[in-house]
Amino acid sequence: MLRGLYTAASGMVAQQRRHDTITNNIANLNTPGFKGSNAVNRSFPDMLISVMGGANPKEGSIGKLSTGVFAEENLMQLTQGDLQQTYRNQDLALVSDMLVDGVNFDESGKSIDANGQVTYKPQAFFSVLSTNGAEEYTRDGSFKTAADGTLLTADGLSVVGANGQPIVVNVSWDQVSVSGDGRLLDKSTGQPLAGNPQLRIMRVDNPYLLVRQGDGLFRYAGDPAGIRQIAAGDRVDVRQGYLERSNVDAAQSSVDLMAALRAYEANQKVIQTYDRSLEKAVNEIGRV
Template sequence: MLRSMYSGVSGMKSLQVKMDVVSNNIANVNTVGFKTSRVLFQDIMSQTSGSSSAAGNGLGGQNAQQVGLGVQIGSIDTVHSVGAPQTTGRELDFYISGAGYFVLRGAGNDGDAMNYYTRDGAFVRDADGNITNSGGMKVMGAVQNPPVEYNDAFELDSISATADNLTTGGLG
């Protein structure tokens, strides 16, 4: 009886985590560039209650008897599929129709500059003509070392890691 209780409790705990992930996905359904998550489950352990036997006397063998002891969260994965593009008509709205991220440069918690990665392609020009996101982080080039900063000499083909999957005039 204790094994069945433990299996039920572990299943309920795992399903609570799945409901939390689904709730987060629903809460962010209108967030530009949001990537949905999914939960994968795995067995905790199985207890062998009967041993296996080999075939003999014209009969097949017998498999071992096992009782599962519950379930646990195997992983919570981010699904990187392409979202539905939305036409905005703005010259600096981009979406990536494949793999990759926009690289932004901004100040970290300690004040030092660091790179951030996003799929939100709603960009604007700042007072100096630099292309930035709404938070003022400068748009950088493809993932390279060191990153290239874009300003008036902005080249559309260089903004993402793979230039052939970048489209202008919409968000996705």
């Protein structure tokens, strides 16, 4: 009987974590470039009750028994967010539709071949310098300019140029035009600005190897060969005067939030039922 209590309790914890993930998504509905997350629930490792039929639990006399559910991880949703026009020259948005030869991706940006090999759709990110000087990545292009002309993120981090150094613009941004590949040009002449500045836009082959750092920043934790600066033909476009909105679906998040609440209540009632049964066993049957 106690196994049922543990199973229901683990279900409550899993739904609580799912609830936390959804509320975080909703809280960032208006955060530029925010990528929502999905809570992934999986069963605990199977408990082997009998191995009389061999090493495979399915061949045993009883089989396998799961001991509940576990909120194992949160997976990002890396779909493109809608663009919102701001008419502000320092607001930049990335539109990427990168392809991999011979691979067709589904709507979530994933492809599974006949052998079960998973391929993820590459994504593009702006490169910035974190407070400790490490290179990190973001989709939030709501930039601003420091007094010395350094291009900064909304949180004051330096935006990195193609040369690996912070971008410095010594003219008014009213005179700056940003090309589709991230080059900063003089709006009146169409010529590059002094120093030929260009945004450092990175292609990440497997964006699920990015680790959230908070404030819309990501750290890459994969093989260095899996990340590089974009090249010609990568199908990445920079849009000036736009911001990428959060890709969170408000309506679906509301439905998921209610589903998590109902599942939590169901597990709670299971625990209450077990509690009443144990009470009867102790107070009534125990007297006999």
